Amino acid sequence: MHSIYARVNGISALWSTCVMVLLGAVALSSFLFNADPKGNLDIVSLKVFHSKTRRYPFRNEEIGFVKFNLSADFTPLFNWNTKQLFVYLEAEYTSPQGVNNTVVIWDRIVRRKEDATIDIVQKDKYKLRDLSGSFSNVHAAQYSLKYNVMPYVGVLTYGEAARTVEAIDFPDARDSVS
Template structure:
């Protein structure tokens, strides 16, 4: 005779196995739902100013200020397994020392398909500064709008929705007005 404990254990093991198989099937099927969102990214203005940092008040550092226009239709990315999208505008450049930098300067979270048509005229949300304190002799910067699709079940999916066609040179730094 089987005890009640062993019967409950067998039923719960069977149900949890079926649930894991179902979740694996959902995750695998989401990988085949590829979409190619389209968008445009225009950098209206890139300015560089010299200023003081909070961390080292006696050290001067160059800060970049970017004005941009983003237009993108991300509705193809939303399907039954999409929880939310994380969008971010990234600047990619190589500094004078040969180090490749990828800096996030703006981001947004999109939770609904109705909000997935993006039309933003804005400026950088986060500080854009060079770790070596000067943008001088850096290679031109490429800007791109990237996304991270977060599903209910499965792996995160990364992609790129828009990219600037030409790289932008960093202008000479101007002294910040206090």
């Protein structure tokens, strides 16, 4: 005869094995639902201004403000395993030293399928800054709308919904002052 502890141990081992197999099946089944959302991205304007920093009051820094129009429908990405989406607009450019820089200039967390249709007209959320403090040596930037699917169970999935066709040139800070 088995003791009560041996029986509880056997039942809990069977239960935990069944739960792990179920979670593994859920994680593997999320690869079956592949959606490719498409969107439109249009950069309306890019302005660069001189600014003083709080940390270094005697140092001038250039800050860029991007106005854009974007529309995208992320509803195909929502299924029974989708917890939320992280949608973001990023600017990619190469510094004169050959370093690739990626800066997020707008983002949104989408938690419901009803909120997955995004239509933004000329709204910037974050300032565009370079580590060197100046955009004078940076020639142009490529903008892309990307997303990250966060499932309940499984791996994170990344993708791209829209990209500008051509790189947008950075204006000189003296040209942007109106």
